[in-house]
Amino acid sequence: MKPDSSEIRWVDEPPLTPAERSYLPLFIEGLTTTLRHLVSPKITVQFPEERHEFPDPIIYRGVHRLNRDEQGRVKCVACFLCATACPAHCIDIVAAPSPWPDREKYPVVFNIDMLRCIFCGMCEEACPVDAIELTSLYDLSGKSREEMIFDKEKLLSVYDQTKDLEPPRWMRERDVVEDQKTDSASGEN
Amino acid sequence: MVGLIVETCVKIALALGVLMTGAAYLVLVERWIAAWVQDRIGPNRVGIPLTNIRLFGLGQPIADGLKLIFKEEYVPGHVDRVIYNLGPILTFVAAVAVYAVVPLGQVDLGIAGWRPIDLTIVPGFDAALVYLFAANGAAVYGVIAGGWASRNKYSLFGALRAAAQLIAYEIPLSLTLLVVALYAGSLRLDQMVLQQAQTGVWNIVLHPLTFVVFFVAVTAEAARLPFDLPETEQELVGGFHTEYSGMRLMTYLVSEFLHMVTAAVLIVLLFLGGWHFWGLTGSEPVAGIGGALLRIVVFAVKVLLVIWFFMMMRWSWPRFRFDQLMRLAWKVLIPWGMVPLVILVWWYSGGEEALGMGGGRGLAVLAAINWAALIAVWIVTARLSPPSYDNRPRQDLVQLARESEQAIPARVRPTAKVWRPSFDNEE
Numbered sequence: 001m002k003p004d005s006s007e008i009r010w011v012d013e014p015p016l017t018p019a020e021r022s023y024l025p026l027f028i029e030g031l032t033t034t035l036r037h038l039v040s041p042k043i044t045v046q047f048p049e050e051r052h053e054f055p056d057p058i059i060y061r062g063v064h065r066l067n068r069d070e071q072g073r074v075k076c077v078a079c080f081l082c083a084t085a086c087p088a089h090c091i092d093i094v095a096a097p098s099p100w101p102d103r104e105k106y107p108v109v110f111n112i113d114m115l116r117c118i119f120c121g122m123c124e125e126a127c128p129v130d131a132i133e134l135t136s137l138y139d140l141s142g143k144s145r146e147e148m149i150f151d152k153e154k155l156l157s158v159y160d161q162t163k164d165l166e167p168p169r170w171m172r173e174r175d176v177v178e179d180q181k182t183d184s185a186s187g188e189n
Numbered sequence: 190m191v192g193l194i195v196e197t198c199v200k201i202a203l204a205l206g207v208l209m210t211g212a213a214y215l216v217l218v219e220r221w222i223a224a225w226v227q228d229r230i231g232p233n234r235v236g237i238p239l240t241n242i243r244l245f246g247l248g249q250p251i252a253d254g255l256k257l258i259f260k261e262e263y264v265p266g267h268v269d270r271v272i273y274n275l276g277p278i279l280t281f282v283a284a285v286a287v288y289a290v291v292p293l294g295q296v297d298l299g300i301a302g303w304r305p306i307d308l309t310i311v312p313g314f315d316a317a318l319v320y321l322f323a324a325n326g327a328a329v330y331g332v333i334a335g336g337w338a339s340r341n342k343y344s345l346f347g348a349l350r351a352a353a354q355l356i357a358y359e360i361p362l363s364l365t366l367l368v369v370a371l372y373a374g375s376l377r378l379d380q381m382v383l384q385q386a387q388t389g390v391w392n393i394v395l396h397p398l399t400f401v402v403f404f405v406a407v408t409a410e411a412a413r414l415p416f417d418l419p420e421t422e423q424e425l426v427g428g429f430h431t432e433y434s435g436m437r438l439m440t441y442l443v444s445e446f447l448h449m450v451t452a453a454v455l456i457v458l459l460f461l462g463g464w465h466f467w468g469l470t471g472s473e474p475v476a477g478i479g480g481a482l483l484r485i486v487v488f489a490v491k492v493l494l495v496i497w498f499f500m501m502m503r504w505s506w507p508r509f510r511f512d513q514l515m516r517l518a519w520k521v522l523i524p525w526g527m528v529p530l531v532i533l534v535w536w537y538s539g540g541e542e543a544l545g546m547g548g549g550r551g552l553a554v555l556a557a558i559n560w561a562a563l564i565a566v567w568i569v570t571a572r573l574s575p576p577s578y579d580n581r582p583r584q585d586l587v588q589l590a591r592e593s594e595q596a597i598p599a600r601v602r603p604t605a606k607v608w609r610p611s612f613d614n615e616e
Contacts, residue, residue: 006591038226042230
């Protein structure tokens with residue numbers, strides 16, 4: 001679009017008041033703002049000693065975990081939807097026929113390359129059985145690239161580590177349903 | 190003679206040591222203030238190496254310096270080697286050379302047979318002020334050399350801006366210096382400080398308009414925000430030091446910082462009474478050891494306060510556009526700078542007698558005239574030219590152009606070339 005295009009609507013700046021034209025009020029305003037912030041309380045979190053506190057850890061997108069079901073088995077059914085949805089192609093799944101009667105397949109290998117992952121949470125949204133979820137763990141580090149490829153065991157251990165603080169979605173929804181049941185039951189009584 | 194050489198060498202060593210350490214720690218202070226203004230804490234971790242003692246981050250400058258020294262010093266293949274290497278050196282020499290004439294008074298050690306020692310590296314230099322501004326202005330050669338030799342568009346733009354800016358602001362600066370020199374009747378800095386100490390009236394009270402012009406001009410000379418056009422990151426990557434790294438970059442950055450310190454020193458010397466403070470330091474040229482130390486402390490405190498203001502200024506006001514910068518220099522500061530000069534010349538060439546003034550009362554009247562001039566000039570400027578203005582194409586002219594284009598018959602009207610992105614360099 002050229003600068004003289006008729007599609008451009010030109011808006012005039014509001015006229016300056018005499019005080020503004022002298023530049024002094026703006027000058028003082030800028031200085032008082034910086035002076036106020038100079039002495040105001042600081043918001044820095046001194047990381048290794050202090051840790052950031054999440055208002056809601058459930059909605060944070062940090063390290064992934066693979067959820068377990070009630071019997072402690074991996075919940076994943078190896079449907080590859082997460083790997084398909086992943087824009088960074090960081091999920092690598094090898095499926096095998098399931099030894100359990102309630103599903104056809106299960107993952108033998110489930111690797112996530114944390115160095116490729118962009119923590120967008122699309123895998124979590126794609127998952128039909130709420131098996132993969134993003135936790136609020138964010139201090140992720142390693143000494144080699146191999147170390148940063150998280151395998152199935154590691155992802156399951158992340159679940160064991162975080163399940164108490166951040167219950168998986170199916171558990172949360174079940175609790176909500178049960179709460180409603182008890183509520184309606186108490187209402188009847 | 191040998192004594193003089195030894196004395197000068199000691200003074201140079203002291204001054205360089207204080208300046209380098211001071212600049213390093215001022216960088217830390219700058220980072221602290223930047224952090225505090227942005228509600229952060231700032232560098233507070235680096236303390237004594239190999240221990241967990243933090244000392245509020247006082248080890249940071251050493252770590253920064255070591256980092257820059259050990260960094261790879263990459264020289265791009267396309268640069269002009271000689272000038273490229275010369276650039277930082279020129280700037281640094283110019284920045285340091287200024288401190289040869291900064292007066293801190295004289296000290297009498299009380300040892301029989303010793304004359305009072307002048308706390309200036311080059312004592313009694315008659316053209317100190319001229320030398321000082323020559324040296325200060327010479328710094329731009331290093332900047333231009335660096336920008337030119339880098340053979341990079343951004344570097345060259347930065348250097349050109351630096352040159353234009355420094356030349357523009359050199360003029361109001363010189364005008365204000367004329368006022369100060371005329372008032373002191375001397376070009377010697379120690380004389381100017383002594384005059385302020387002996388009358389007890391600092392030049393800021395007596396020459397407020399001069400002070401305002403000087404302050405703005407000297408900030409622009411030091412290329413501090415809001416006048417840091419030569420190295421605006423958003424437009425010019427790094428400006429003239431885009432292609433520099435390692436020690437050369439550090440030399441540039443340190444000299445830039447020293448420029449700010451120089452600006453603060455000049456403001457204190459010329460307008461804030463130098464080492465003088467009422468009822469604390471006395472006003473004789475020579476002081477004893479205690480008095481001299483006290484004077485150095487007073488001077489340092491004043492300089493630090495001005496530097497603190499420079500650092501606050503950095504975050505308080507947005508950067509000027511380049512046309513606004515030039516406009517401020519040529520259309521505002523130069524006329525402003527002439528007003529106090531005219532007043533002072535009138536005062537000395539008959540105005541003082543015409544008003545029947547003499548002695549202390551005369552100074553009060555001169556100060557009143559200057560304050561009135563400041564207010565009047567400010568109001569007139571605000572009335573005549575608002576500080577912000579619309580720089581878009583004038584809509585009446587655009588409309589006229591559009592109409593005249595329509596008036597040309599379509600078959601002879603040149604068709605506007607439609608710009609399309611080209612991907613020639615992609616195979």
